[in-house]
Amino acid sequence: MKKLAKRVLSKDQVAELVYQALEHERGGVLIYRMALKCVQNDELREEWQEYSDATATHVEKLEEVCVAMGLDPERETPGRKIVRHLGKSLVKAMQMALDEGSPAAAELVAADCVTLAETKDHMNWELLGRAAKQLTGDARLKLTKAAATIEDEEDEHLYHTTGWARELWFQSLGMRAVLPPPEETQHVTSAIGAARAKQAAGR
């Protein structure tokens, strides 16, 4: 009979995830700073300002998690370098759009860039929330507590921003746009909620 392989938590890879997530959040602060230069819609500006503040808090929380895990938050890893490069690339893309001189086009690029960044941010916290249960001591406590709050915030960041990006695109196409998007007005905080809100709005 085939034996099931025993799963052993890779502590090194959990550390790598924490480092990459921290780098991603730090990049997120810069992404929001640039996105706020591109945004045209006042409600979206307000929303992104709020997400920008939340992202700065996520950086602080992950730095605290690093310390609780005995990790140096500034330690460089090959994975971190790549995450940093991806974040800078999104910032550069928005700068390029701004330089082209069309505010509406730059806002669309920013919505796309924030959606891309929040997709990864959302997955990072899903992984961190699960990995926390495998840790022990103060590290487990800190990460579990952080993930409990931040996973909900990341749901909002992702689903609401995706809605904004989609509806701004419809508007640019000259088609019916629902602004603010249904995800926003219905305070969506889950994938199933987003699907329902879209369906109810005829999307």
Ligand SMILES: [Fe+2]
């Ligand atoms: Fe975040």
Ligand SMILES: [Fe+2]
């Ligand atoms: Fe986020």
